[in-house]
Amino acid sequence: MKPITIADVAKHAGVSKSTVSQYLNQRYDYMGEKTKKRIKQAVEQLGYSPNIIARSLKQKSTTTIGVIVANILHVFSTQVIRAIEDFCNDMNFHVIVCNADDDPVKEKRYIDMLRAKQVDGIIAFPTGGNVELYQGLINDNYPIVFMDRLIPGISVNTVLLDNEKASFLAVDHFVRKGHEKIGMFAPPIREKLTPRLERINAYKKALQLHHLPFHPDYLVSQEIDTMQEAVINMMEMPDPPTALLALNDRVLFEILTYTKEHQINIPGDVALIGIDDVSFAGFYRPALTTVAQPAFDMGKKAAELLLNQIGNKSGESAKEIYRFEPQLIIRESC
Amino acid sequence: MKPITIADVAKHAGVSKSTVSQYLNQRYDYMGEKTKKRIKQAVEQLGYSPNIIARSLKQKSTTTIGVIVANILHVFSTQVIRAIEDFCNDMNFHVIVCNADDDPVKEKRYIDMLRAKQVDGIIAFPTGGNVELYQGLINDNYPIVFMDRLIPGISVNTVLLDNEKASFLAVDHFVRKGHEKIGMFAPPIREKLTPRLERINAYKKALQLHHLPFHPDYLVSQEIDTMQEAVINMMEMPDPPTALLALNDRVLFEILTYTKEHQINIPGDVALIGIDDVSFAGFYRPALTTVAQPAFDMGKKAAELLLNQIGNKSGESAKEIYRFEPQLIIRESC
């Protein structure tokens, strides 16, 4: 039961390997009908299926791409991956998913592995820690697209959310509902990741536009593990906010854990909006008002951009930034 | 910037390709110190990294496995995938994830693609539709392990939940809480998928053990899209159940949507237990009592089994069924 190769097929059909190869690649231009049929039969009888590894070696293309996600725990990541896989499968590409866990060291290891495996291109949620590495790939004209995050100094096709608008949407809605004391919870900002930076800045800007003071105590940006206490502290201030914005789904989890444990009534005691449309938003009690990212469209776009780049290796592809519109989904939490 | 090969390194170091290859594969047995150092330098200066595709072709191993998941929308699947990836990455294996969408045709396409890509083995949540195909792989002694589902007639290492126990745990708890009218919602059973079959049967069996009558109207097994109405119908019966068991997370979503829309009080009006420990179980209002699958352990076990099979291609590996213990997590919904 050793695997059968193109040579076996050729022998069986009484033609040369070249001809079988032509047949397999649908280069029928001058192929005789009888030859075609003979090969077809041989392939079927032998149950032959080509060794893609061998083909890849020769063709210098693996029809595989790599996706390096910063943190698979975010819904956004999983949705984006799903979209990429769907698109790629339609285009007969495979995808290898890697989870960098927000760790530049892991990220580098994955990039190296993926390249060693000769993937045709990479879609990355860059951690921000491997700037030179990425720059090198770009200099080599290696197909790559960034997702979710801008890396200063690196010019590459990037698809991300219009984060400013996301915060605006939320703050505007809070204000419309009569809130003036609006708090925000975010993961640590020291990492200078685009979504955090932009959403926080826009939050401040939005307050300003509404002539609301920015109260530093109303903004918490720190590790998820200690977020619980932070929420408690903020809510136990003498004059706590009446509305809370969660920068992403993981932060939202923390806030929800707090509000549940302390029997806080939403939106009675505090109104709540989360960026990222979590799976349970619709049937949470109360249903959660969220700002949804069009994750599916974004993933698809990234895959499209990458496959295009892979397609025309020649031309310098334009390096653009694609901003996607978030959408406010009004439910009951505000 | 054309990629540099082992030949370049050899030239640069003034040795033969063979020697470089030995070096790269740590076969230093008789290698001179100076040679080693020279090669090391050449590798560094050139920034060489081996082409794994070429190596794979020669070695007949891609250090890549495929995972075919039945439906990526289940938390269970995503957790299992995560565990497999973690384990494989530790072992320097790559994984290609495919989502069959519960469709045997897609499943077959993926199996063919994965084999063509020469993956060293496959972990599958079998749809049940490609029995002969799987049997063929097994006959060829191709490394494979099944997850979550038993396929009658196919003998292969399989890891799955002790589904009977899962239902028992739930029903026992309902009874302990004084419930006698226990309903169950499940996806269609015509597909004869193990988890559904076993959980439903065990639900009936558990009722019997508690000397409770099995009321056919209390058991609904049908498509997710129409589950909403089914819930409504059951709950509007003259004598509706006082406790509901959701066979999996997707079913739970439907029940929760219903209970929310109809302002049903949990556990006051109905008690609720779901199999699968959903992400929001802890902070849902009320917090949800669930039966958790040890998805992480299960995924890891599957990966271990597969890599073992890949390791000793020679021996007929034993084909066993590994049952994992579910765990009742008591919270507030019952």
Next chain:
DNA sequence: CTGAAAGCGCTTACAG
């Protein structure tokens, strides 16, 4: 201790 040669399973000019 190291190198020349064959070969993994394909594809692709090129010749006929």
Next chain:
DNA sequence: CTGAAAGCGCTTACAG
């Protein structure tokens, strides 16, 4: 219309 030959980038007996 089809085939012989070279080559993709490695690894691996084997010889020396």
